[in-house]
Each structure stands twice: as C-alpha cells, then as structure tokens.
Amino acid sequence: xxxxxxxxxxxxxxxxxxxxxxxxxxxxxxxxxxxxxxxxxxxxxxxxxxxxxxxxxxxxxxxxxxxxxxxxxxxxxxxxxxxxxxxxxxxxxxxxxxxxxxxxxxxxxxxxxxxxxxxxxxxxxxxxxxxxxxxxxxxxxxxxxxxxxxxxxxxxxxxxxxxxxxxxxxxxxxxxxxxxxxxxxxxxxxxxxxxxxxxxxxxxxxxxxxxxxxxxxxxxxxxxxxxxxxxxxxxxxxxxxxxxxxxxxxxxxxxxxxxxxxxxxxxxxxxxxxxxxxxxxxxxxxxxxxxxxxxxxxxxxxxxxxxxxxxxxxxxxxxxxxxxxxxxxxxxxxxxxxxxxxxxxxxxxxxxxxxxxxxxxxxxxxxx
Amino acid sequence: xxxxxxxxxxxxxxxxxxxxxxxxxxxxxxxxxxxxxxxxxxxxxxxxxxxxxxxxxxxxxxxxxxxxxxxxxxxxxxxxxxxxxxxxxxxxxxxxxxxxxxxxxxxxxxxxxxxxxxxxxxx
Numbered sequence: 001x002x003x004x005x006x007x008x009x010x011x012x013x014x015x016x017x018x019x020x021x022x023x024x025x026x027x028x029x030x031x032x033x034x035x036x037x038x039x040x041x042x043x044x045x046x047x048x049x050x051x052x053x054x055x056x057x058x059x060x061x062x063x064x065x066x067x068x069x070x071x072x073x074x075x076x077x078x079x080x081x082x083x084x085x086x087x088x089x090x091x092x093x094x095x096x097x098x099x100x101x102x103x104x105x106x107x108x109x110x111x112x113x114x115x116x117x118x119x120x121x122x123x124x125x126x127x128x129x130x131x132x133x134x135x136x137x138x139x140x141x142x143x144x145x146x147x148x149x150x151x152x153x154x155x156x157x158x159x160x161x162x163x164x165x166x167x168x169x170x171x172x173x174x175x176x177x178x179x180x181x182x183x184x185x186x187x188x189x190x191x192x193x194x195x196x197x198x199x200x201x202x203x204x205x206x207x208x209x210x211x212x213x214x215x216x217x218x219x220x221x222x223x224x225x226x227x228x229x230x231x232x233x234x235x236x237x238x239x240x241x242x243x244x245x246x247x248x249x250x251x252x253x254x255x256x257x258x259x260x261x262x263x264x265x266x267x268x269x270x271x272x273x274x275x276x277x278x279x280x281x282x283x284x285x286x287x288x289x290x291x292x293x294x295x296x297x298x299x300x301x302x303x304x305x306x307x308x309x310x311x312x313x314x315x316x317x318x319x320x321x322x323x324x325x326x327x328x329x330x331x332x333x334x335x336x337x338x339x340x341x342x343x344x345x346x347x348x349x350x351x352x353x354x355x356x357x358x359x360x361x362x363x364x365x366x367x368x
Numbered sequence: 369x370x371x372x373x374x375x376x377x378x379x380x381x382x383x384x385x386x387x388x389x390x391x392x393x394x395x396x397x398x399x400x401x402x403x404x405x406x407x408x409x410x411x412x413x414x415x416x417x418x419x420x421x422x423x424x425x426x427x428x429x430x431x432x433x434x435x436x437x438x439x440x441x442x443x444x445x446x447x448x449x450x451x452x453x454x455x456x457x458x459x460x461x462x463x464x465x466x467x468x469x470x471x472x473x474x475x476x477x478x479x480x481x482x483x484x485x486x487x488x489x490x491x
Contacts, residue, residue, distance in 0.1 A: 035429050036404040229403075229430055296407035296454075298427050320406040320429050347425070347432075 007052035008144050008207035016225070023228055024116035026053040031227035038230035039322040042193055043361075046150035047226035048214050055119035056143045056201065057112040063131040064110050066268065068102060071129060073253060073276065075266040079104040084173040084190055087261050089122065090272030094252040094279055098122050099243055099261075101190065103175055111186075111201075113145075115243045129271075144207030148214060149197030149234070151364065152221035157198065159217035163187055172366050180210055192231060194238030194363045233319050236328060239290060239358030245301060245317045246288055246330055252279055255332065257288030257358075286313065286332050290360060291342065291353035293327040296320070299344040299351070305331045306350065312337035315344060323361045329353070370396065371462055376486035377438045382462065383480060392438055393466040394426070394457060397490045403428045405454045410446040410468055417441060419477035423468065426457070435467065440474040 004027040014020055018029030029050070031038060041047045059068055069076040074087035085102045098118040103111035114122040123138055130136055148156060157163040166176040166187065175188040183206045191197030202210045215223055232242070239257075241247050247256040254262065254276070264277050279285075293299060299318040304311055313333030321328045331353075333342065343350040374382045380398035384391040399405070407427040417423050417437035424435045446468050450456060457465035481489070 030430075031403060034404050036406075233429055296427070297409065298407065298429075298432070300432070320427070322429070 005053070007050055008204045009050040009052065009211055012208060012211065013050065013225070018225070018227065021228075024053055026116060028053060029225070029227040031229045032225055035227070035229040035233065036322050038224065038226035039233050041222065041224055042150045042195060042226055042230060042234055043323055044150070045221050046148065046152040046156055046218055046223045047230070048211070048218070048223060049147040049149065049226050049228075049231055050144075050211070051147050051199075051231070052144045052204075052207065053116035054140075054145055055114040055116060055122065056139045056145070057114065057123060057126065058137040058139055059110045059112065059126070059130075059134055060108055060137070061134040062108060063133050064108055065104070067129070067131040067134045068110050068112065069266070069268045070131075070270050071126060072100065072102065073262040073270060073272065074102075075263040076102055076104070076110070077267050081106050082174050082176065084175055084188060086173075088247075088253040088258060089125070090253065090276065092272055092275060094272045094275035095249055096243070096247045096251055096253060096256060097125055099241065099247055099258065103186075103188070105175075118243060142204050144202045144204050144210070146200045146202070146211060146214065147191055147193075147197060147231075148200065149191045149193040149226075150195050151367070152218070152223075153195070153197050155221055156214065156218040156223060157187070160213070180206060180213070185210065191365065192238070192240055193234040194240075194359055194361060194365060195234075196364055196367055232317075233322060236317050236319050236330070237321050237323055237359065237361040238363060239330075239360060241288075242317060246332070251286075251332070252276060252284070254279060254284040255286045255288070257330070259284075283335065285335055287335050287338050288316070289331050289333055289338055289342070290356050290358045291315075291329045291331055291344070292324075292356050292360075293329065293344065293351055293353055295351070296327060297346050297349075297351060298327045299329045299346050299353075303329075304345045305333050305353075306343045306345065307337040307340040310337075312340075312342070321360060328360050370483045370487060372483040374462070374483065375480035376483065377436070377480060378489065379436050379438075380490075381435065381438050383438050383478075388472050389444060389469055390439055390441075390472055391466050391469050393461055394435065395486070395490075396461045399458050399461045399465070402426060402433060402458075403430065405457050408450045408454045408457065408467070410450070411443050413443050413446060415443045417443060417470065419474070419479075437470065438480065439470060439472050439478045440476070441470040441472045443468055444471050445469040
C-alpha cells in the first residue's frame with residue numbers, strides 16, 4: 001500500500017486522541033472520544049471537523065465563468081460575487097463525475113471544491129475542457145479546510161473580530177474573505193450537517209494556528225473536534241448525498257436525489273444536458289427514497305430492497321441515527337416501487353421499512 | 369488491567385467459569401475498538417451452541433461484528449438489559465455489559481487463554 005497523504009492537521013489528530021483511518025488516501029480521524037458524543041455536540045452546541053482532504057481548484061480569467069458553467073449542471077451563469085452553488089458535474093451520458101461547490105470569488109475567479117476521492121479525475125476532466133484564456137490551479141495541497149458546525153458556531157466566530165465584522169451580513173451559501181494573523185481566510189456559510197455552520201479555507205501553513213484558535217474561541221461553548229464518523233451520521237440525518245453512496249459513475253443527478261441541481265433551461269449548454277433532458281422526459285428509472293426501520297437492526301449500504309418478492313433496489317447509506325435513536329437509510333429503488341411498501345433484507349431477514357420524507361432531522365442551516 | 373480470573377478468546381471475548389456454567393462478554397479492548405454500540409442481537413435462551421459458532425451480532429454506528437460461542441453448551445440466560453442499554457458493553461464490559469450465560473456441555477473445542485496471553489495478543 002502506498003503512503004497515506006496527510007493534512008496539515010494529521011499529526012495534531014494523532015496526538016489528540018484521533019483514531020486515524022485511510023479515507024480517500026488520506027490519514028484522517030474517524031473519531032476522537034466517540035462518534036455519538038461528537039454527533040450530539042454538533043447538534044447541541046458546536047464541533048469542528050478537519051476536511052482538508054477535499055480538493056480546491058481555481059479557474060481564473062475572463063472566460064472562467066463560462067468555462068465552469070459549461071461543465072456543471074447548476075447555473076453558474078447567474079452566480080453573484082460572494083455566492084456559492086452546489087452542483088453536479090456530469091458526463092455526456094448524464095452520470096455524475098462528482099458533486100461540487102462552486103464559489104464566485106469575483107468576476108474572474110471561481111473556486112471549485114470537489115471530493116478527495118474524485119479529485120484526480122475532476123482535475124483531468126476540467127483541464128481537458130479549459131476554454132481559451134482560463135488559468136487552472138489545483139490549490140488542494142496549499143489549502144486547509146475546516147468545518148465549524150452547530151448552533152453555537154456563529155458564537156465561536158464572534159470571538160474572532162475580523163470574522164465577527166462580516167458575520168451578520170453573511171447569508172447561507174455565501175462567502176467572505178477575513179483576515180487571520182494577516183493571512184486571507186475564506187469564511188463560507190456552508191456545511192454538511194444540517195446545522196448552522198461555516199467552512200473555513202485557510203493557507204496550509206496557518207492551519208494549525210487557526211485550528212487551535214477555533215478550539216480556544218469555542219471553549220465556553222464546549223467545542224471539540226469531530227471525526228468523519230460523525231460527519232457521515234450528521235449528513236445522513238440531513239439527507240445529503242455522498243459520492244460513492246447515493247452518487248456514483250452509474251447514477252444521474254435525478255437518480256441520486258439531487259435532481260434539483262440540474263438547470264436544463266440555463267443559458268449555457270453543459271456536458272450531459274441532452275441525456276439529462278431525455279431522462280427527465282422519458283422517466284427517471286430509479287429514485288432515492290428515505291427509509292426508517294422499526295427496531296434497532298441497521299440496514300447497511302448494498303442491503304437489498306424488496307417490494308413483495310421483487311428485488312427493486314438497494315440501500316446506498318444506512319446508519320443508526322443518534323438524534324432519532326433509530327436506524328435510518330437511503331435507498332435507490334425502481335421508480336415503479338417508490339410508492340410501495342418496501343422491505344430491506346438484513347442478515348437474511350426481511351424488515352419492513354417506513355418511507356419518510358427528507359430530511360430525517362429538520363434542517364437548521366438558516367437559523368442563527 | 370484486565371481481570372486475571374477470566375479466560376479470553378482470540379475473538380476478544382472473556383469467559384468467567386462458575387462450576388458447569390460460564391458467563392461471556394467482550395473485552396474492553398473489543399469494546400473500545402468497536403466504538404459506540406447501538407444494538408446487540410443475542411441467541412434465544414435454551415438454544416444449543418457449538419464452540420466457535422456465531423451466537424449474535426454487535427452493531428455500532430459504523431459496522432456490525434459477530435460474536436462467537438466460546439464453549440459448547442446451552443444458552444441459559446441472555447442479558448436483557450442490553451436491549452435498551454447496549455452502551456453498557458462500552459461502559460462496563462466486564463460487569464453489567466455481560467452478554468450470555470451458557471451451561472457448558474464441553475470445553476473440548478474451546479480455545480481459551482489467560483489474561484497475560486490475551487494482553488500479549490492485543491499488545
């Protein structure tokens with residue numbers, strides 16, 4: 001096995017009780033003192049995640065907006081400076097290469113944030129399709145990314161005067177530049193937990209100092225680091241898709257539960273448009289459903305889903321919801337079975353699931 | 369320190385012998401490695417088990433692990449408190465977090481080790 005990559009915080013995690021695992025080729029903390037405690041802390045007060053493994057890619061130049069707009073399904077054409085957009089990037093056949101955030105930093109600078117596991121192919125895909133006069137930069141290794149999430153996250157940032165100055169005017173899915181010790185940090189009101197929260201992009205050489213400052217500012221709100229384990233249970237409760245689970249090489253945005261990011265009427269043509277329009281018109285064959293299970297046995301990813309005796313699909317993500325104290329799952333099933341009573345096979349036994357609407361846990365991203 | 373009056377298995381279970389009965393649980397090492405336990409499925413009382421046979425499952429948020437019968441015998445009792453409080457296995461693996469009591473029929477296929485050997489195994 002090749003050497004694992006490290007984030008600027010990897011040594012800190014290992015020295016501070018992080019249980020380190022291989023995640024997308026990076027040595028990352030799956031938990032510190034315990035997944036449930038970390039999950040609950042984010043729902044109740046505030047936690048901070050190191051997600052520096054994610055990719056940060058810059059497109060700069062007069063055609064940067066047009067270039068990225070032609071590669072993604074959502075409408076970058078109308079994205080205002082300081083605004084952020086969630087989107088899919090698809091192949092010609094409509095299947096998802098990755099799900100992304102696109103930031104309009106200014107009229108000639110766009111930041112694309114991709115999943116660590118997809119970074120190499122996203123970089124290759126974009127580089128092969130650069131328009132004339134667009135400069136591309138992969139800034140991943142120079143950039144640390146932290147997610148400060150939870151109802152007290154804004155209170156933590158109020159201890160940092162430069163952030164406090166912009167906080168009240170920073171709307172959901174918007175970004176501002178703030179100074180940390182003289183260095184430029186991007187403060188983005190985004191997240192992957194369903195709570196009020198912020199993501200901070202900092203120069204790698206400032207990462208440890210910023211991380212320690214966040215923990216210091218957050219002390220009175222009982223902040224603590226949270227691992228990728230809690231990140232996964234939080235996102236699943238919030239109903240957010242995860243690449244490799246709900247989204248993959250064989251899945252279109254419509255099938256993966258993110259059909260709302262396909263804007264087929266936007267001004268610019270985009271890769272995958274024809275296939276996606278055709279699928280929407282012809283009928284989407286599979287859909288994502290949210291399921292709750294009656295007892296405590298957990299349906300894991302790939303557990304088969306049935307309607308009567310017919311196999312109709314499989315679980316894409318399943319866990320025990322710490323908030324609901326019950327098992328929850330997302331499953332991709334045949335569109336014809338979406339309205340039916342579904343059962344999930346768990347270790348040879350069929351369990352009847354209850355189809356519910358997303359999110360499993362109400363979103364509080366806009367409550368401040 | 370692990371209790372040295374218990375025996376241990378390579379599947380990270382502990383076994384307390386009391387005459388012809390044994391009480392079985394999982395070790396503190398296993399509980400720590402597993403993380404927060406949210407569900408435990410145990411065999412029915414009265415069921416016959418052979419040493420090495422899967423007798424139940426332990427689910428954490430992230431994973432599911434099987435537990436194995438350490439000896440051959442009949443399930444006398446299961447710890448019903450774990451239905452509502454599976455976390456007892458995390459907090460008191462050698463006490464309130466015990467899993468089953470087994471009436472021993474045979475120790476022949478049991479592969480048990482001492483506390484010091486188990487300590488050496490898990491390092």
